[in-house]
Amino acid sequence: MAQVVFIAALLFLFIDKIAPVKTDIAFAPVVEARDGTVLHAYLAKDQQWRIKARLDEITPELRKAIVFKEDRHFYHHPGINVLAVWRAIVNNTSHLKRTSGASTITMQVARMLDPQPRTYLNKCLEMFRSLQLELHYSKDEILQLYLNLVPYGSNIQGVKAASLFYFSKTPDHLSLAEITALSIIPNRPNSLVMGKDNALIIKERNKWLHRFSESNLFPQSVINDALAEPLTASRHAAPNGVPQFAHRLRKNHPGDMEIRSSLDRKMQADAENIVAEYVSQLKLHNINNASVLIIDNKTHEALTYIGSSDFADRYHFGQVDGVCALRSPGSTLKPLLYGVSFDHGLITPKTIIADVPISIKGYSPENYDKLFRGNVTAEFALCNSLNIPAVKLLDKEGVGNFVTALSKAGFESVFRSRKKIGLSLILGGCGVRLDELTTLYSSFANGGKYFPIRFTPQDTLQQGKPVQNPGVQVLSPSAGYMLTRILSELHRPDLPNAYEEAQGIPHIAWKTGTSYGRKDAWSIGYNKRYTIGVWLGNFSGAGVQELSGANTATPLLFRLFNGLDHNSANDWLEPPKEISFRLVCAETGRVPDDFCHNQVMDYYIPGVSSNEKCDHYKEVWLSSDEKYCYCTSCLPPTGYISKLLPNVSPELASFYDAGNVAYTKLPPHNPACSRVFKGQAPIITSLTNGMTYLVENKEQQKLLLSCTAANDVHKVYWYINDKFYAATKANEKKFFSAPSQVLKISCTDDKGRNTNIEIRVKFI
Ligand SMILES: [Zn+2]
Numbered sequence: 152m153a154q155v156v157f158i159a160a161l162l163f164l165f166i167d168k169i170a171p172v173k174t175d176i177a178f179a180p181v182v183e184a185r186d187g188t189v190l191h192a193y194l195a196k197d198q199q200w201r202i203k204a205r206l207d208e209i210t211p212e213l214r215k216a217i218v219f220k221e222d223r224h225f226y227h228h229p230g231i232n233v234l235a236v237w238r239a240i241v242n243n244t245s246h247l248k249r250t251s252g253a254s255t256i257t258m259q260v261a262r263m264l265d266p267q268p269r270t271y272l273n274k275c276l277e278m279f280r281s282l283q284l285e286l287h288y289s290k291d292e293i294l295q296l297y298l299n300l301v302p303y304g305s306n307i308q309g310v311k312a313a314s315l316f317y318f319s320k321t322p323d324h325l326s327l328a329e330i331t332a333l334s335i336i337p338n339r340p341n342s343l344v345m346g347k348d349n350a351l352i353i354k355e356r357n358k359w360l361h362r363f364s365e366s367n368l369f370p371q372s373v374i375n376d377a378l379a380e381p382l383t384a385s386r387h388a389a390p391n392g393v394p395q396f397a398h399r400l401r402k403n404h405p406g407d408m409e410i411r412s413s414l415d416r417k418m419q420a421d422a423e424n425i426v427a428e429y430v431s432q433l434k435l436h437n438i439n440n441a442s443v444l445i446i447d448n449k450t451h452e453a454l455t456y457i458g459s460s461d462f463a464d465r466y467h468f469g470q471v472d473g474v475c476a477l478r479s480p481g482s483t484l485k486p487l488l489y490g491v492s493f494d495h496g497l498i499t500p501k502t503i504i505a506d507v508p509i510s511i512k513g514y515s516p517e518n519y520d521k522l523f524r525g526n527v528t529a530e531f532a533l534c535n536s537l538n539i540p541a542v543k544l545l546d547k548e549g550v551g552n553f554v555t556a557l558s559k560a561g562f563e564s565v566f567r568s569r570k571k572i573g574l575s576l577i578l579g580g581c582g583v584r585l586d587e588l589t590t591l592y593s594s595f596a597n598g599g600k601y602f603p604i605r606f607t608p609q610d611t612l613q614q615g616k617p618v619q620n621p622g623v624q625v626l627s628p629s630a631g632y633m634l635t636r637i638l639s640e641l642h643r644p645d646l647p648n649a650y651e652e653a654q655g656i657p658h659i660a661w662k663t664g665t666s667y668g669r670k671d672a673w674s675i676g677y678n679k680r681y682t683i684g685v686w687l688g689n690f691s692g693a694g695v696q697e698l699s700g701a702n703t704a705t706p707l708l709f710r711l712f713n714g715l716d717h718n719s720a721n722d723w724l725e726p727p728k729e730i731s732f733r734l735v736c737a738e739t740g741r742v743p744d745d746f747c748h749n750q751v752m753d754y755y756i757p758g759v760s761s762n763e764k765c766d767h768y769k770e771v772w773l774s775s776d777e778k779y780c781y782c783t784s785c786l787p788p789t790g791y792i793s794k795l796l797p798n799v800s801p802e803l804a805s806f807y808d809a810g811n812v813a814y815t816k817l818p819p820h821n822p823a824c825s826r827v828f829k830g831q832a833p834i835i836t837s838l839t840n841g842m843t844y845l846v847e848n849k850e851q852q853k854l855l856l857s858c859t860a861a862n863d864v865h866k867v868y869w870y871i872n873d874k875f876y877a878a879t880k881a882n883e884k885k886f887f888s889a890p891s892q893v894l895k896i897s898c899t900d901d902k903g904r905n906t907n908i909e910i911r912v913k914f915i
């Protein structure tokens with residue numbers, strides 16, 4: 152006997168080896184929130200809603216009810232209930248009644264895995280498969296297979312899909328009444344249709360509840376509650392939340408049937424409501440789309456992802472994912488430029504930059520209000536989003552350096568198009584994405600350290616082990632701190648009109664942006680815990696006059712912060728140990744000299760920030776009548792006076808002259824001096840070297856000459872093709888008619904310093 156058993160066992164193991172049982176099930180892919188609830192589900196390949204229930208979603212109540220109902224000896228038999236099989240054979244052969252009660256849960260699994268016509272041979276095969284299942288899987292895993300395959304009518308398969316579609320919850324949140332209702336449907340999936348036959352289902356359900364009660368399966372109070380529970384369920388639509396995000400995750404995790412994301416279900420839902428309500432008001436102004444991304448600054452996880460405010464709005468392209476759409480950033484890259492310039496020692500918050508008309512390589516930017524403000528501090532320029540100081544700073548920093556910083560912070564498109572990018576980059580002349588911008592600002596909140604955004608826990612796993620991402624230092628902690636201080640300032644023009652009373656303003660640092668043509672409104676803000684990026688506009692690309700970062704995007708940013716994190720602590724701003732402060736001259740923001748009496752406190756980075764002394768005054772030697780000034784070569788041994796006079800830069804002098812602003816000019820240089828001056832030659836500001844100008848010949852259209860010259864220059868002399876053309880005041884504008892197609896233009900100042908340019912003219 153023992154030998155027979157031994158040989159049978161060997162045979163079984165041999166067949167098991169060559170014909171293993173297959174349990175790969177085509178599940179419907181799902182994207183889950185961080186708590187494991189389903190946000191979005193897709194049909195399985197065979198068009199079934201078959202969503203995998205995890206072991207932890209199969210509660211003891213569910214397990215007990217199913218085992219009691221389907222196979223009471225499930226935990227004690229080896230896959231086949233020998234007694235039941237014997238009974239069935241006897242019943243069937245004696246034609247007493249046909250019974251299928253012999254099927255254990257394991258055998259039902261075997262049949263559902265490989266459905267075959269009901270014959271005695273197939274029944275034997277089923278039993279063999281059951282033994283195999285029992286050999287390779289635990290009882291709980293077999294029950295899990297059963298619950299994942301069991302049909303619930305129509306194309307719903309498995310208990311998870313059923314509980315999501317009928318009760319909008321995962322199986323681990325089902326009540327006993329719901330569990331029991333679900334457990335009876337698989338027996339008659341076509342005549343017990345949830346929503347249609349609810350009265351019948353209740354009758355059947357209660358029958359089983361009474362049986363549970365008789366067997367003391369559950370406490371009587373729980374049974375009584377279940378008996379009294381109404382049944383209002385009907386089939387709901389498939390979970391279809393966060394469509395753009397789900398699509399993005401599926402693309403990143405192909406073949407993954409269960410994608411656990413980083414999204415916070417409640418925060419997502421709250422934000423969706425806030426955004427939907429806000430955009431419904433904006434539709435009156437023809438602003439139809441919004442996108443929002445919220446990042447946890449500590450874990451770098453996306454907690455909320457709103458690709459568009461209304462996915463169903465096909466007319467306004469609601470299916471577009473605005474979080475990864477490439478748009479013009481307006482002014483939103485300016486903070487990074489100022490931060491990089493802090494780190495390169497070019498500026499500190501109180502450094503003075505002249506906001507005056509400029510022309511850099513033919514590029515003449517304007518401020519949003521077309522005004523010029525003269526000397527302003529760097530922090531004022533950033534807070535007020537002035538364009539001219541930003542362009543000057545970018546020119547000083549170098550476009551290449553800045554692009555390097557941007558690519559360190561993950562700006563892919565900017566890096567790809569780096570060869571075509573010029574100074575207009577800082578005013579929005581490039582393409583960026585909301586996720587790139589939001590991640591950048593999150594790095595400001597992290598002491599300048601950039602971490603890629605995470606959408607799933609796997610994003611930080613490599614071969615199953617967590618990766619300790621050290622982050623990339625895009626800015627120093629000191630630069631990040633100075634930026635945060637400036638950007639959390641409340642006296643600024645991009646505070647929305649409705650918030651002027653300073654009520655309900657969250658304690659955050661933020662920056663707005665409005666793209667050229669008013670096509671994009673941005674507002675990106677952060678506090679210690681969260682960074683929120685907001686974009687508003689039209690996916691169609693239509694610009695809208697009312698659209699602005701300050702008045703359209705920022706109110707939504709504030710609402711989101713107030714709605715999600717209104718209790719945030721105010722103590723999040725702590726200076727890093729590397730930063731220090733010092734007194735600087737208010738005229739220049741530089742280290743004060745003896746003549747600098749107006750001093751202000753300023754942050755700086757010791758060893759990095761410039762220690763250059765202030766030069767807002769310079770010492771000049773004048774003749775005793777103060778009519779001429781001297782240089783070292785013509786300074787007489789006696790009879791001169793030494794004086795401190797304001798040191799006004801050529802561009803500022805030109806700006807003052809144009810606006811009739813009084814300032815102290817130096818008297819002309821000693822006419823008897825024979826020295827050839829070095830130093831600043833005039834800069835030709837109108838007509839750009841190497842450019843071709845189109846001129847309408849018949850109209851006798853004229854070209855404009857202008858320059859900026861040093862403070863001590865009174866007259867400049869213009870030459871065209873080496874022929875004297877005109878003498879003008881230093882900052883006077885002069886028109887001329889082009890005499891030929893190739894022109895050499897020279898500008899010489901009264902110190903003999905000369906600048907040449909060459910231009911081409913095309914007569915049309
Ligand atoms: Zn000074």
Ligand SMILES: [Zn+2]
Pocket residue numbers: 781782783784785786820821824825826
């Ligand atoms: Zn001289």
